[in-house]
Amino acid sequence: MSTIYTNNAKLGKPAVADRNWNLPLNANADAIDALAPVGGLCVTTAEIPSASLNVQAAAGRFQKRDGTVGAFAGSALTTLPQNQTCSLYLTDAGTLTISTTGYPTTAHVRLATVVTSATTILGLTDDRVVCGVVGTDALPYMPLAGGTLVDGANVAFGTTAGTKIGTATTQKLGFWNATPVVRPGTYVQGYATNTRTLGAYTSTPASTAYTGVASGQTGTPYAQAADLNSLRAAYENLRVFSENTTQLLNALVNDLRAMGLLG
Incomplete structure (x- = not known):
């Protein structure tokens, strides 16, 4: 048969x-x-039964923290320390690492926990995770194809090099459902003085009456010096406020330009 x-x-x-x-x-x-779920990234003793402190890790693929797929080429014989409980794992970059203090809290791929004696491997526990939770609410990262953050999610950035959103002025961005556009062209500031403080402004209402004084001819008034001074003061207040507003606008343009939102 x-x-x-x-x-x-x-x-x-x-x-x-x-x-x-x-x-x-x-x-x-x-x-x-x-089969990848069986042999991929499998850690085994160099001999069966173990006759040394050597183990091997098989080649395999793994998912990196950014959602891309990394490849591990496999390891040659790796000698573990004596009389230890060792955690074997791959870093996010795919480097085989041995720890005697347990697995790290940073991104890694768990492979195996190995217990050693002075001369041999006493025990080996397979720590690989073959199946994982899936679904849009289970992803620890934003997929490259995009997605939705859960309500209340915060995004933290580094304080040294920082993070760029868009790496070229020709890349398009849009906010609040606006059609994405490239970065606007350069703003030219002939008057470049700037400030982030907008001072108070007290206007002189247009209804304020200036009495003036008659020149001696009926119906032909002339302004008094006090009236002219009041007009000059009102004009100066308006000039200072207008200049202050322009300085504030310059500061806003400078800040938006520093963030890359303006040219």
Whole structure:
């Protein structure tokens, strides 16, 4: 009778009367070992049973913290420290790391916990996570294709190099559902004085009456010096406030330009 195969992994199932069962059984072992959830990133002792402090980590792929896929090429024999409980993991960059103080809190891929004696491996626990929670509410990052932050989510940025949103002036941005546009052109400030303080302004209402004094001819009034001084004071108040407003506008332009929102 001929060998039949399983539906999913196509593993061989020899018939009762078949000879050389070792062939399909060995092929099955190789096929299972080659499956990423089984053999990928698997940590094993160098010998079975262990006769040294050496382990190996198989090649495999993993998901990085930014959502992209990283590749680990596998490790040569790695010697672990004596009489320790060792945590083996990959950094986000894909570097195999050994810790005797447990797994880190920063982004990493857990591989195995290995207990050593003075000369051999006493125990090895597979810590790989084969299945993970999925769904838009389960992602610890914003997918490259975009998405929605949960209500109340905050985004923290570094205080040294900082973070750019957009790396070229030709990239388009839009806020509050506005159509994205490139950064506006450069604003030219002929008057460049700036301030972030807008002073108080007390206007002189247009209804204020200036009495003046008659020149001696009926119906022809002349302004008094006090009236002219009052007009000059009102004009000066308006001039100072207008200049102050322009300085404030300059400061706003400078700030928006520093953030890259204006040219």
